[in-house]
Amino acid sequence: MALLNPSLLEPNLILGQTILHLTPEIVRRNKIKGLILDVDETLVPIRQARASEDLLQWVTEMKRAADIWLVSNNLSHQRIGRIAEMVDAPYLLGAKKPSRAKLRKAMDAMDLRPQEVAMVGDRLFTDVLAGNRLGLFTILVEPMVDPLKANRKYPIRNAEVWLSKFLGASLDGMKHNFTKGNRR
16 A cells, blocks of 8 residues: 655645735746635635625636636535636536546646646645645645634644644644644
């Protein structure tokens, strides 16, 4: 049995903030022409079904720098479709990330090469792993939180960070306690 290569869990960029802090300048500086965006917790808190005004403004700005596709593991056409319609972006459901198939489909639809596309998400073992397996530029963002649940804990993400480091991934600057913002 082959062990997972720890470098596959290492994002090219750890933003340290939500996706709203990813700027067109960062995208241009890294020669990115297309963005594949996770949806749940990356664009919209899991319990919300609508994009915020801040997100809509961010998408408008970002579309001036790159093509955008939404690729979600979520199977809800109603939820993901509504969000995609609000941000006016094509989308794919049931991606089964870290599978590469739907990421490749989005990349092909944008007619871009892997080095021109970034996978942006809040999870190491789905978003970053899938993007790295395809040779995309990977960007790890902090999860979007519902303002009414700002103290929410992220046990799965905390476990992913711990396991990634245990496996040998270098996640310098990665927060370990996502609810208090402590750095190791």
